[in-house]
Amino acid sequence: MSAAAQTRPARLRIVVVDDHHLFRAGVRAELADRCDVVGEAADPTQALAVIAARAPDVVLLDVHLPDGGGLAVLEGLPTLAWDGPAPAVLALSVSDAAADVVPVIRAGALGYVTKTIDTAELLAAIERVAAGDAYFSPRLAAFVLQAFSHPEPAQEREPGLDALTAREREVLHHLARGYAYKQIGARLGISARTVESHVSAVLRKLQLTSRHEVTHWAAARGLIAPDGPEAA
Amino acid sequence: MSVLDGLAPPPRGPIDRRQRATGLGGVAMLSGLALALSGGGSSAAAFVLAAAGALAAAALLVPAGLRALNRNRGLGLVVLLVALGGLWVIAGLRHASDMTDYLPVVRGGIPYPSEQSPFFQMATPGVAWPWRLGRISLLPLALAVLAAGGGLVLLADAVRLELGLAPLAPGQRAPWRLMTSRPESGNPVAWRMVPGVLLIGLAALLAIGLADRYAGGDSLLQAIALLGVGGWAAALIGSPIIVGYLMRIDRDKAGRAREEERQRFAAHLHDSVLQTLALVQRQAHDPAAVIRLARRQEHALRAWMAGEAELASETLAAALREIVAEVEDEYRMTIELTAIGDRPLDGKGEALVAAAREALRNTARHAPGAPVYVFCEIARDRAEVFVRDEGPGFDPDTVASERRGIRDAIIGRMAMTGGRATIESTPGEGTEVALVLGPGGGW
Numbered sequence: 001m002s003a004a005a006q007t008r009p010a011r012l013r014i015v016v017v018d019d020h021h022l023f024r025a026g027v028r029a030e031l032a033d034r035c036d037v038v039g040e041a042a043d044p045t046q047a048l049a050v051i052a053a054r055a056p057d058v059v060l061l062d063v064h065l066p067d068g069g070g071l072a073v074l075e076g077l078p079t080l081a082w083d084g085p086a087p088a089v090l091a092l093s094v095s096d097a098a099a100d101v102v103p104v105i106r107a108g109a110l111g112y113v114t115k116t117i118d119t120a121e122l123l124a125a126i127e128r129v130a131a132g133d134a135y136f137s138p139r140l141a142a143f144v145l146q147a148f149s150h151p152e153p154a155q156e157r158e159p160g161l162d163a164l165t166a167r168e169r170e171v172l173h174h175l176a177r178g179y180a181y182k183q184i185g186a187r188l189g190i191s192a193r194t195v196e197s198h199v200s201a202v203l204r205k206l207q208l209t210s211r212h213e214v215t216h217w218a219a220a221r222g223l224i225a226p227d228g229p230e231a232a
Numbered sequence: 233m234s235v236l237d238g239l240a241p242p243p244r245g246p247i248d249r250r251q252r253a254t255g256l257g258g259v260a261m262l263s264g265l266a267l268a269l270s271g272g273g274s275s276a277a278a279f280v281l282a283a284a285g286a287l288a289a290a291a292l293l294v295p296a297g298l299r300a301l302n303r304n305r306g307l308g309l310v311v312l313l314v315a316l317g318g319l320w321v322i323a324g325l326r327h328a329s330d331m332t333d334y335l336p337v338v339r340g341g342i343p344y345p346s347e348q349s350p351f352f353q354m355a356t357p358g359v360a361w362p363w364r365l366g367r368i369s370l371l372p373l374a375l376a377v378l379a380a381g382g383g384l385v386l387l388a389d390a391v392r393l394e395l396g397l398a399p400l401a402p403g404q405r406a407p408w409r410l411m412t413s414r415p416e417s418g419n420p421v422a423w424r425m426v427p428g429v430l431l432i433g434l435a436a437l438l439a440i441g442l443a444d445r446y447a448g449g450d451s452l453l454q455a456i457a458l459l460g461v462g463g464w465a466a467a468l469i470g471s472p473i474i475v476g477y478l479m480r481i482d483r484d485k486a487g488r489a490r491e492e493e494r495q496r497f498a499a500h501l502h503d504s505v506l507q508t509l510a511l512v513q514r515q516a517h518d519p520a521a522v523i524r525l526a527r528r529q530e531h532a533l534r535a536w537m538a539g540e541a542e543l544a545s546e547t548l549a550a551a552l553r554e555i556v557a558e559v560e561d562e563y564r565m566t567i568e569l570t571a572i573g574d575r576p577l578d579g580k581g582e583a584l585v586a587a588a589r590e591a592l593r594n595t596a597r598h599a600p601g602a603p604v605y606v607f608c609e610i611a612r613d614r615a616e617v618f619v620r621d622e623g624p625g626f627d628p629d630t631v632a633s634e635r636r637g638i639r640d641a642i643i644g645r646m647a648m649t650g651g652r653a654t655i656e657s658t659p660g661e662g663t664e665v666a667l668v669l670g671p672g673g674g675w
Contacts, residue, residue, distance in 0.1 A: 098572070116530075138605055139570045145609075146572040176570060177618045177664065178605025 012130050015039040015054055017047040017073060018062040018092070023115065027060060030119045035126065044072035052080045056087050057130045061109065063093035063100050074107035088129040098143040105144070106206050111135030133196060134203040141175035144202060148172075164202060171198040253292050260285025380435035380461075381468065386428030388469040408472060504532055524564055531557040548581045548615060549574040552608055555589040563596035565604065573610035583649040584615060584669050590641035591619040591665040599623020599663065614670030622662040628655055642667070 012035045016024045019042045028037045039054040041047035043066050051059060051073075063070040070091055077086065091109040093100060094116075101112050110129040113122060114137070125135040136144070148164050164172070167188075174184040181199075185192040264282025301311070389406035439461075467474075508529040515521040535553060549571040556569045575581070588606070595604055602623035609616045638655060646653040646667055657663035 138568060138607065142570040142572050142607060142609075176609075177607045178568065178603070178620050178622075183661070 011036050012058055012126060013038045013054065013056040014058050014060060014126065015041065015047070015051055015056040015087070016060045017041045017050075017065065017070070018060070019043065019065050020062075023062075027122075030122065031126075034123055042066075044068050044076065047073045048076045048080065051077070051087060055082065055084065058126050059087050059089045060126070061089050061091050061104070063091055063095055063104055063112075070104050070109075071107055074104060074109060077108065085132075088132065090125055090129045090135065098146055101140060101143050102147045102206075105140070105203070108207060110203065111137070112140045113137050114139065134199045136172070136175050136199055138176050138178045141172045144206065145169065145172045145176060147206075148202075164205070168198050168202050171195055172202060175199070254289050257285040257287075257289030257292075260288065376435045376438035379431045379438065380465070383428045383431030383433075383435060384465055384468045386431065387425055388472070390425050390428075391469050392472070406472075500536065504536070505529060520564060523566070524561065527560060527566060528557060531560075546577055547574045548577050548585070548610055549608065551577050551581065551585045552588060552606070552617065555585055556592065556606060559589060559592040559596060563593070563600075565596055565600070567592065567604045567606055569606040569608070571608040571610065575610050575612065575615070580649045580651070580669055581615065583645050584617060584651065584667055587642045587645045587653060587667050588617045588619060590638075590645070591667070594638060594642075594665075595619060595621040595623065595663065598626070602662065611670075615668075616670070617667040618664060619667075620662065620664040625657045625659045625662050627659055628657055 014031060014035045014037045016027050016037055017040075018024050018027075021042075024040045024042075028040075031037060035058075038056055039050040041050045045067070047059075047061075047065075059073070061070045061073055065072070070093075074089060077089070080086075089109040091101070091104045091112040092115055093112065094114065095101060105112060110132070111125055111134055113125050113135070117125070117137075125137075128135040148169075170188060171184055174187065179187070181192040181195045184195045188195070261282050262285075264279065264285060385408055389408045393406070508525050511525050512522050515525065531553060535550065552571060553569060556567050559565070560567055577585075588608075592604070592606070595602075599621040600623075602621045604619070604621045607618045607620075642655070642665060643653045646669075649669065651667065651669040653668075654666045655663065656666070
């Protein structure tokens with residue numbers, strides 16, 4: 001064990017949260033070569049307990065869980081105390097619906113992948129979110145694009161979102177069409193790292209506005225003082 | 233068998249504000265009534281006392297009653313029954329013969345108030361009391377109807393239990409009690425019988441006098457009145473059974489609808505998912521076939537869940553999903569499709585879909601095995617489809633003329649509808665076909 005740890009010190013510690021036992025077993029087997037699955041959970045309560053006990057690098061989180069879904073886990077995470085950095089969350093779902101996916105991203109997940117993803121791609125996504133970067137699959141990029149802008153009268157724009165810059169829209173659009181960061185950089189004449197920072201900026205806008213909304217909501221109901229986190 | 237057997241004394245809970253006020257109101261009403269019946273004191277004092285009591289009780293009971301009605305619609309039926317009973321008695325008595333020969337009597341040992349008492353002055357035709365309907369004085373009539381109704385409600389559960397109708401499960405509360413007392417109050421059914429019997433006695437006392445006054449001597453009218461009162465009482469006692477019956481019918485109907493939905497669901501799953509699972513088991517030796525089957529089933533199931541199966545391909549996004557599944561089947565490949573927005577499918581949309589299919593077929597032929605992405609963005613006046621592969625790519629300038637698919641089926645088709653198609657490819661980096669219908673390009 002220690003020899004393996006020395007030769008490959010960067011094995012990521014993963015917690016898998018999914019209510020399907022078969023799926024957890026499958027992911028464990030898939031990741032065995034490159035990561036350590038240090039815990040599994042089938043519902044939000046269990047998940048928060050396992051995450052607090054194991055302090056993993058990455059949490060693979062099913063969006064559809066009993067008792068509140070993946071959102072309940074994301075909302076519970078800030079209540080846990082961390083010695084090191086908080087774990088990154090990668091959302092997993094069979095859902096194709098933007099209504100299911102966008103809220104978990106807004107609640108703090110760094111990325112979203114469908115459960116049909118192949119092993120190599122899943123590992124790439126895990127490594128990316130473990131590094132603190134956003135992982136936007138083409139589908140997620142499309143959903144986020146939709147959440148941010150559609151100027152269609154029939155489709156209501158998500159409330160409280162700052163508008164995207166033209167460059168951010170362009171980057172998202174390319175992501176939705178399946179381009180990798182490097183290719184997007186080449187097409188737009190910017191570096192892959194800049195593409196990355198645009199994606200992270202989009203993610204921040206999604207999550208920050210979401211947090212602002214909550215603060216606003218709480219202040220409006222007298223739960224907190226309007227300008228501070230806590231009432232005097 | 234007595235209902236009283238084995239009943240523990242009721243636990244004494246805290247009496248809430250509402251109960252106290254109602255109790256005081258009732259005492260005031262009864263003392264007003266007693267004053268009026270006894271013939272002593274002034275009728276005005278009796279009236280004021282009774283009215284104050286009635287007001288105090290009504291001020292709390294009416295809102296509480298409305299809230300209860302809101303929570304439990306079954307109570308509406310009860311209110312209706314009471315009201316109907318009252319109306320029926322009033323209507324019957326309106327046709328009663330002239331009452332001038334009425335004489336108050338002492339019947340069967342029941343002492344009845346003298347004619348000189350204010351109560352009978354209220355009830356006497358010709359005396360100017362304000363609560364009158366034609367020749368009928370409403371006050372004593374209303375008192376009788378209310379007392380009888382209240383007493384019946386209190387007695388109904390016990391009567392039904394004694395008759396063996398709708399027996400209660402252990403621990404279950406009798407329906408009238410559920411409707412008329414707070415859930416935590418512990419009074420057993422039998423205790424409710426005491427005020428019930430008292431109220432019915434009062435009603436009988438009043439009714440005898442009234443019947444004598446308005447229907448005296450007319451035995452047909454008396455019989456009709458008795459039958460009516462009996463029927464009303466039976467309906468009041470039986471109303472929980474009626475309510476229960478109506479609710480059971482409702483529940484059965486809902487249950488049938490659920491069962492039909494379940495069967496429809498089961499039939500669909502049988503035709504689709506179970507068939508596919510069977511095929512997957514038979515082709516377990518061929519991973520490619522298994523993936524293809526799973527993929528096709530996934531598409532079908534998603535379309536069904538989105539309600540598109542019933543609509544056939546009446547929207548642009550649904551039509552795109554269909555051709556993507558078709559090409560996946562045809563070429564045994566996997567295509568990642570994302571569509572945002574949607575619009576009804578029209579002629580131009582069909583041309584767009586056909587061009588997209590041609591682009592996908594080209595991809596399948598020239599970039600076998602490479603990842604393929606389809607991104608489709610649909611707005612009210614605009615639609616864009618991007619078909620992208622990470623295959624070998626080509627140089628569009630040197631494309632051989634035998635690749636007619638690109639020229640005719642994609643670029644030509646889009647141009648004919650007023651849209652446009654652009655093809656971008658770099659050798660070694662893949663190909664992207666962009667199809668656009670929109671402002672200035674179709675629509």
